[in-house]
Amino acid sequence: MNAVAQQQEKPVCPQPADTEREFLTPKVNIVENQDGYVLEAELPGVNKEGLDISLDNNELTIVGRRQAEFGASLLYRESENADYRRVFELDPTIDTAKIAAKIEQGILTLTLPKTEQVKPRRIKVS
């Protein structure tokens, strides 16, 4: 019973183990539609200046840094005072030149379009 009650919120993600202790793993939603993928990551407290998205080969790294806590004294904390980091391995069908990112109210929305060739299309019969 104890094991169930103490189950970690952080999901298990299929990426190399993160040895740095000071990063949190943000939650993401990934959907796929005809044109590509859309990834939404929850990064509360992160704004455009604190966000760092980089791409290395097929690996996409998202780092979100938050402001240090303010001066008032802490009575009760549930959030974790750490920055966010998550790494994804991208499908080779994604057109990396056209990736777009936007952050609004702590939600990062990444649009990863697929390359033209892989989109479903009709083939004309000559």
Added chain:
Amino acid sequence: MTLTRWQKPNLSSVAPVRRIATLRDEVDNLFNLTLGRFLGSPQDSEQSTQLLEGWFPAVDLYEDKDSLVVRAEVPGMKKEDIEISLHDGYLTLSGERKQEEKYETAETYRSERWLGRFHRTISLPCRVDAEKIKATYTDGVLTVTLPKAEEAKPKQIPITVK
């Protein structure tokens, strides 16, 4: 191979009744933690359980000389969908986060984010001035500043030596 005489197990040593009580305590504990969160008791913060509640945004409580500050991490909401109310020394934050329509037709690969309603109640350690409460929502963090009521502020009491 040695043979040992079989002995009838001594039932009192197994103490099954005690074991069942422990199990029941654990279930009670589980429910207490769930309800304890609704009443905002800080002692239960270490063991969080999300079995019955769904979305449970993290809430922090800070204090400085003149006010209490409550900070809740609720990214991806519109300010119209968040409700804040104060009653009897308890601050209640609630709201609903809806799925955007454009994603309903897409195929989901990973769905870790919670959607739907959340409801948190925090018990405030001192009286606050309800007229002067301010709330802001920036970068997905809701910050509610509650100025302390005059009688709750710390006062210096002068000492007269006779």
